[in-house]
Amino acid sequence: MKADTQTIDILLLGSGGREHALAAKLAASPRAGKLYIAPGNGGTASCGENVVLDDCDPAAVAAFAQSHGCGLVVIGPEAPLVAGVADAVRAAGIPCFGPGAEGAQMEGSKLFSKQLMERAGIPTAAYGSFTDEASALAYVREQGAPLVVKADGLAAGKGVIVATELEQAEEAVRECFGGTFGDAGNTVVIEEMLVGPECSLLAFTDGKTVRPMATSQDHKRALEGDLGPNTGGMGVYSPVPIVTDEEHATMVKVMEQTVAELAAEGIDYRGCLYGGFMLTPAGPKVLEFNARFGDPETQVVLPRLKNDLVEVMLACANCELDQIELDWRGEWAVAVVLTSAGYPGSYEKGKVITGIADAEAMENVTVYHAGTAVVDGQLVTNGGRVLAVTALGDTFENARNLAYEACEKIDFEGKTLRHDIGLRALRGRDAWDA
Structure with missing residues (x-):
């Protein structure tokens, strides 16, 4: 190039x-x-x-x-x-x-994405899709729990309900068809529940060539011990130490197959394809695809990327990605998300934020703003997820400790965070079998 x-x-x-x-x-x-x-x-x-x-x-x-x-x-x-x-x-x-609107259906419609995976022979959860409550409820009762109930359209990351009990699954179906997620719930996809650790693999693509990024693992639940409601993400790290070489190769192959299937169906997909995987005992299976960078995955993946991002993105836009090889830093990256009290439920805005400069004065620490705004010259909270505090370290443990040390320096009224980001991965693969 x-x-x-x-x-x-x-x-x-x-x-x-x-x-x-x-x-x-x-x-x-x-x-x-x-x-x-x-x-x-x-x-x-x-x-x-x-x-x-x-x-x-x-x-x-x-x-x-x-x-x-x-x-x-x-x-x-x-x-x-x-x-x-x-x-x-x-x-x-x-x-x-x-991607254009057609390719963005990979995220915009869970049914579109499932059907494309079916055509491409991509490993994913068995599912049924429904446009009326009665048949969805009948399917739920026939399958039994555990199940995953998904509003088909975009629901800001909140339209997925993991139901371990039958009553929960029935309630989730009623919620979707009852208008909780607006038009996103007009079609409902119900899937078998996959078990294992989750892993995100993002990839750059120009519609032909696929260049996978580093693996990452998000923490979706609001509370420690992976309890509480789903959120947009409470913390994340990269790379994922528990992924085997074989699992990684399978995930990369799935990303390549998916882009090839999109191209075969005449869909021009240029941008980031995000694969959310479950590392099941039978190998990696796709939980979902997103049509863009993940949040907070981006906050640990990009700091580890050595390449010039403008060049990589132009190569994707101009169908020249085959001329680019990605280069990664050897350090670990851990990000902890600071949220407003009450998130993902209702929360107050406008709380004054202090200490970011002190945190960023620490070597290898970057503070990424999410729900912030400048009002009358003061930085204040303006969302549920307020900041992501990212640290790089030569070991997973060092990166993790540094991220938490930096979090201590930042303050705002109602500051909430999970203290167990990455702990499970430090304990190894067995931590997911417990």
């Missing part, structure tokens, strides 16, 4: 911790000119310029990118992808990182 040194202006869509991690990595590139983040958060402003723009309006995003001479548009969250923003940007002749 010819070394291009020309700088380009970039538009990044989104406002979460993932986008702060993306913004920091993009801004660090020698290729990065001006970086616009729409709408951004209290942290992204230090990487570029936060701008007011409806990130789910395809025409508005394409018009902004054109009028500001952007040479790359990077789409962070799933909603703009499903809305077809990437299609509009590409139609305007601007390189874009992120």
